[in-house]
Amino acid sequence: xxxxxxxxxxxxxxxxxxxxxxxxxxxxxxxxxxxxxxxxxxxxxxxxxxxxxxxxxxxxxxxxxxxxxxxxxxxxxxxxxxxxxxxxxxxxxxxxxxxxxxxxxxxxxxxxxxxxxxxxxxxxxxxxxxxxxxxxxxxxxxxxxxxxxxxxxxxxxxxxxxxxxxxxxxxxxxxxxxxxxxxxxxxxxxxxxxxxxxxxxxxxxxxxxxxxxxxxxxxxxxxxxxxxxxxxxxxxxxxxxxxxxxxxxxxxxxxxxxxxxxxxxxxxxxxxxxxxxxxxxxxxxxxxxxxxxxxxxxxxxxxxxxxxxxxxxxxxxxxxxxxxxxxxxxxxxxxxxxxxxxxxxxxxxxxxxxxxxxxxxxxxxxxxxxxxxxxxxxxxxxxxxxxxxxxxxxxxxxxxxxxxxxxxxxxxxxxxxxxxxxxxxxxxxxxxxxxxxxxxxxxxxxxxxxxxxxxxxxxxxxxxxxxxxxxxxxxxxxxxxxxxxxxxxxxxxxxxxxxxxxxxxxxxxxxxxxxxxxxxxxxxxxxxxxxxxxxxxxxxxxxxxxxxxxxxxxxxxxxxxxxxxxxxxxxxxxxxxxxxxxxxxxxxxxxxxxxxxxxxxxxxxxxxxxxxxxxxxxxxxxxxxxxxxxxxxxxxxxxxxxxxxx
Numbered sequence: 001x002x003x004x005x006x007x008x009x010x011x012x013x014x015x016x017x018x019x020x021x022x023x024x025x026x027x028x029x030x031x032x033x034x035x036x037x038x039x040x041x042x043x044x045x046x047x048x049x050x051x052x053x054x055x056x057x058x059x060x061x062x063x064x065x066x067x068x069x070x071x072x073x074x075x076x077x078x079x080x081x082x083x084x085x086x087x088x089x090x091x092x093x094x095x096x097x098x099x100x101x102x103x104x105x106x107x108x109x110x111x112x113x114x115x116x117x118x119x120x121x122x123x124x125x126x127x128x129x130x131x132x133x134x135x136x137x138x139x140x141x142x143x144x145x146x147x148x149x150x151x152x153x154x155x156x157x158x159x160x161x162x163x164x165x166x167x168x169x170x171x172x173x174x175x176x177x178x179x180x181x182x183x184x185x186x187x188x189x190x191x192x193x194x195x196x197x198x199x200x201x202x203x204x205x206x207x208x209x210x211x212x213x214x215x216x217x218x219x220x221x222x223x224x225x226x227x228x229x230x231x232x233x234x235x236x237x238x239x240x241x242x243x244x245x246x247x248x249x250x251x252x253x254x255x256x257x258x259x260x261x262x263x264x265x266x267x268x269x270x271x272x273x274x275x276x277x278x279x280x281x282x283x284x285x286x287x288x289x290x291x292x293x294x295x296x297x298x299x300x301x302x303x304x305x306x307x308x309x310x311x312x313x314x315x316x317x318x319x320x321x322x323x324x325x326x327x328x329x330x331x332x333x334x335x336x337x338x339x340x341x342x343x344x345x346x347x348x349x350x351x352x353x354x355x356x357x358x359x360x361x362x363x364x365x366x367x368x369x370x371x372x373x374x375x376x377x378x379x380x381x382x383x384x385x386x387x388x389x390x391x392x393x394x395x396x397x398x399x400x401x402x403x404x405x406x407x408x409x410x411x412x413x414x415x416x417x418x419x420x421x422x423x424x425x426x427x428x429x430x431x432x433x434x435x436x437x438x439x440x441x442x443x444x445x446x447x448x449x450x451x452x453x454x455x456x457x458x459x460x461x462x463x464x465x466x467x468x469x470x471x472x473x474x475x476x477x478x479x480x481x482x483x484x485x486x487x488x489x490x491x492x493x494x495x496x497x498x499x500x501x502x503x504x505x506x507x508x509x510x511x512x513x514x515x516x517x518x519x520x521x522x523x524x525x526x527x528x529x530x531x532x533x534x535x536x537x538x539x540x541x542x543x544x545x546x547x548x549x550x551x552x553x554x555x556x557x558x559x560x561x562x563x564x565x566x567x568x569x570x571x572x573x574x575x576x577x578x579x580x581x582x583x584x585x586x587x588x589x590x591x592x593x594x595x596x597x598x599x600x601x602x603x604x605x606x607x608x609x610x611x612x613x614x615x616x617x618x619x620x621x622x623x624x625x626x627x628x629x630x631x632x633x634x635x636x637x638x639x640x641x642x643x644x645x646x
C-alpha cells in the first residue's frame with residue numbers, strides 16, 4: 001500500500017483524484033473522465049478527442065427495436081461523497097423531471113468514481129432509477145467506454161489466445177479501408193503499417209460471453225511499457241446470463257464495459273419499462289487497472305499476466321465492501337445457496353447422473369429458461385463440480401427461481417420453489433433432479449448439446465478476408481464472410497447428411513444460411529437428413545428434438561419423406577440474434593420437440609427435410625445445436641398394450 005496520502009483537487013470545471021500512483025481528472029459536473037496520468041505519461045486517454053469523447057458512461061434509449069437516441073451521460077450536479085485517508089468517492093448525478101419528457105431518458109442517474117489508497121487505478125459504478133410515475137421507455141444499451149491514445153496503445157488482449165497487435169483507427173477510413181457488408185467490417189487496403197494489409201477489422205470479432213469478460217485491455221509496448229485494463233469482478237449486473245455475448249476491446253484503441261445490449265440476441269434483451277413501473281439497478285463497480293514494467297529486458301506482454309492476477313484479486317474481493325452508496329448491497333447483507341444437481345435420463349444411465357460442469361443460477365421468477373431473456377434485474381451464476389455440487393455466494397436479498405442447464409443434455413431446469421434470500425443466509429436445497437426431455441431411446445443424433453454450433457464444420461475464410469489471429473485458432477468461426485462459403489460449397493444442391501456415414505464435424509455446415517444467387521438476391525435452403533429404419537412401429541409416435549443455438553429472422557420447416565408436402569412442423573419467424581454476421585457461434589437457445597407418427601415413416605431409407613425459406617439477406621439463417629431422433633416411448637407402448645389387454 002502506498003504511503004502517499006489521497007488528494008482531491010477542485011479546479012473549477014474539473015476535479016482531480018490522486019493517490020500517488022494514478023492521477024484521474026474528471027469534468028465537473030459532467031463526470032467525464034478527461035485524463036488519466038500514470039507512470040510518467042501525462043494522459044493515457046486520447047488527447048486528440050474532445051473531452052467528452054475520452055472516458056464516459058453512455059446509453060441508447062427510447063427507439064423501436066434495438067435502436068434509439070445515443071446519450072453520453074453528463075451529470076448536472078457534483079458531490080464529494082467521501083474523502084478520507086483510505087478512499088475518495090465522487091458522485092455526478094443527473095435528475096429527470098417531467099419537463100424533459102421525450103427529450104431525455106426518464107432516469108435518475110448517479111455516476112460514482114472511487115479511488116483507494118495504494119490502488120493502481122480507480123473504480124466506477126452507477127445507479128439508474130426510474131420512478132413509477134414517470135413515462136414508459138426502452139433501454140437498448142448502456143456501457144462505459146474508454147478511448148486511449150492511438151500513438152501509444154497498439155497491442156490488445158482479450159483472452160489468453162485472443163491478443164495481437166492491432167491496426168490504427170486511421171486504417172478504417174475510406175482512403176485506407178474498404179467497407180464490407182456492414183459498417184463495422186472493413187478490409188484494410190492501404191494501412192499505415194503494411195503488416196495489416198489484406199486483413200479484415202471488425203469489433204465483433206473480439207466479442208466474449210459474459211462469464212469470460214473478466215479482464216481485457218491494451219498495452220503500450222514502448223518503454224516504459226504500460227497496461228490499461230478493464231476488470232469486471234462479477235457479471236451479476238449484466239443482462240442475459242453467462243452465455244450472453246458482448247463487445248470488449250477493439251480498434252480505437254477502445255475498451256468497453258457493456259452492461260446491457262441487444263448484441264447476439266436482438267430485441268428480446270431490450271428492457272421495456274412501463275409507466276407505473278419502478279426500477280433501480282446498480283451497474284458495477286468495474287475496476288480500471290493500470291500497470292507498468294520498467295525493466296527493459298521484461299517482455300511487455302507480461303503486463304497481461306499481471307492484469308489476470310489482479311483480476312483474480314478483484315473477483316475474490318467481490319462483493320466489495322467500499323462502495324458508499326446505500327443501493328450497493330454489502331457482503332454482510334447478501335446470502336448464499338448451496339446444493340447439488342443430478343440428471344435422471346433412464347436411456348443414458350439407470351442411476352442418477354451427476355451434473356458435471358452444469359450452469360446453475362438465480363434470477364427473477366419466471367418460466368424455465370426465461371433467464372436468457374431477462375434484462376432488468378440481477379443474476380447470480382456458478383458451475384457445478386464433477387459431482388454436481390454447487391455454491392452460489394454474494395446474492396442480493398430478494399426472491400428468485402433457481403435455473404440450470406447442463407452441457408450434454410437438452411432443455412432447461414427450473415426449481416419449482418421460490419428461493420428467498422435474506423442477509424447472511426445459507427440456503428441448502430436438497431438434491432435437485434433434472435429430467436431432460438426424453439420419450440424414447442436415441443435412434444440417431446447430430447452434434448453435441450452445448451448451446452453452440454462450434455462442433456460443426458466451419459470453413460476456411462476467403463483468403464481475401466482474413467483476420468490473422470483466427471488462422472489455426474479454436475475460434476475459427478470469428479472470420480469474416482464465412483456465410484458466403486456455403487454457396488461455394490453447395491452451388492446448386494443443398495447439404496445432405498447421411499446418418500451412419502456422414503461426420504457432423506466435417507459434413508454439417510455451421511449455419512443453415514441463404515444461398516447467394518447474385519449480388520442482390522438470395523434463396524432459402526433445404527437440408528436433408530437421410531437415415532435407415534427397420535421394424536417401424538406404425539401405431540406410435542417417434543420424437544424429433546431440434547435444439548437451435550441461434551436464429552436470425554428465420555423459420556424452420558420440417559417435412560418427412562416428401563419435400564413438397566405441407567410442413568409437419570414450422571417454427572414461424574424466429575430470432576433476431578444476428579450471430580452469423582457478428583461472428584458468434586450461438587445466440588439465444590431454442591428447443592423444438594416434434595412428434596412424428598410412425599405412419600409417416602417407411603422401412604429402409606427415410607429423409608427429413610429441414611427448410612429455412614426466409615431469404616432477403618445473407619445473414620438470415622439457423623445455427624443448430626443438436627438434433628436427436630427418438631424411438632416411441634416404452635412407457636406409452638406398455639400402457640397402450642396393457643389397455644388393449646384389458
